[in-house]
Amino acid sequence: MVSRKTARVIQLADALSGRRVLHLRDAAALLGVSEMTVRRDVADNPGQFAFLGGHIVPAGEIEPDAPYELAREADSHAAAKREACVHAARRIRPDETIFIDCGTTLEYLVDLIPENYSITAVCYSLNVAEKLTRKSNVRTVMLGGVYHPSSASFSGNSGLETLDSLGINVAFLSAAGVDPGRGATCVHFHEVSVKQKVISLARESHLVVDLSKIGKLKPAFFAPIGVFRSIITEEGETQLPGL
């Protein structure tokens, strides 16, 4: 037996699954109760719903009002990352297969894949995969595995094996740190084996980072600078001498 209230909550969730937002007024009409009651229902299920203006939205849709500083911080490197991806996108050729690393930097690259190119894109992060699947001219290949929330990516042996069956023309790698001596490093160790295998298999690899990463050293080393064809930042592409 479900309480009257949980029944309403379920009905609300149903209504929301169809559209993304529902006005309080409509929700009240839909459920046949007062707006006040809907308010209470929503307030009692913060995990499921949230308020935004006078509307109810699924809780996942929005972060619960992070303060202004966060936006500023998010923004400060975003422009640089986007700009770096603009340069990186020039390396994409029609009908080729590209690899897109995880992380926020290369998310922008997806937007910059030319609409008139037919591309196969390989990824292993949820964010990138989601953006890729929205593009009709891109065939998306995902490496599976266990999910790592820290980087929103998957990794595991099977993902590595998938790589063996792929032919990658251009690989775009990102890094959390680029040390002139030591090379490229990232934060999460589970990314290392994927990155390394990609570098070894791809015909050419490019390191795409914003300038704030240069000089940083992070815990997980994955490649010396020399393995990359170029380093691409917001200032453009820096060719590296071949091996």
Add this chain to the structure above:
Amino acid sequence: MVSRKTARVIQLADALSGRRVLHLRDAAALLGVSEMTVRRDVADNPGQFAFLGGHIVPAGEIEPDAPYELAREADSHAAAKREACVHAARRIRPDETIFIDCGTTLEYLVDLIPENYSITAVCYSLNVAEKLTRKSNVRTVMLGGVYHPSSASFSGNSGLETLDSLGINVAFLSAAGVDPGRGATCVHFHEVSVKQKVISLARESHLVVDLSKIGKLKPAFFAPIGVFRSIITEEGETQLPGL
């Protein structure tokens, strides 16, 4: 040369790509202009941004205020599917590994995984994966492969190989048709190999469908009824005689 205005619009888009919503107040502070100006920027780019309450959201996030009737007719089967999943959820035990098939039906099951259970969940569809990764008590394993837009899922040899390394206690399968004689069928052939392998490896498999699927026959056959421990619909679980 970009106008002052388009520069702001780009910056706004960047800020929004980091977080999902941005309060008008914060946007104004971020761009260093008045709220009125931000309002005008947003209003002038209805394709890109929208207002929701006092917040700016990416336009794609929301349908432009569809009328109340829409909510009402949102997926008439949603309630049935959810109800079926309520029954299915009773088969989930703490600390076990479950498999969740693709399709809209089993999306609801994710919401119903008890918060206090520690669960490993295996999936191969983007929708399900996304919902799973939001649950902190669930370890998500994804089978990779090539993306199929029709069912928002991935499939390929490597995904199948991943299954070999997993121990699945309970598998929840969905179907587009259940014919009493022929068995369970679905629409997309690429799903067949995944479903079959899961059924063969899982300790127990359950077929979760709403009643509208009963009696239907779809192009891709994947299992006779007998292989399932039970069929679960909105009316409850129907045990099947063991093999």
Add this chain to the structure above:
DNA sequence: TACGATTTGTGATATTTGTCACAAAACCTG
């Protein structure tokens, strides 16, 4: 620098949304 055109900021006002306290209704449980 002077000019008109455009963009931007400010404050007043109208509308919408949020909060709260309290009364009415519904719902247990013996």
Add this chain to the structure above:
DNA sequence: CAGGTTTTGTGACAAATATCACAAATCGTA
């Protein structure tokens, strides 16, 4: 069905947001 508990609705009020008109600032161009 009496008693207490919980749920729901109502209206008053506070706060936030939307809209508008007009003044100030900025821009482009002679």
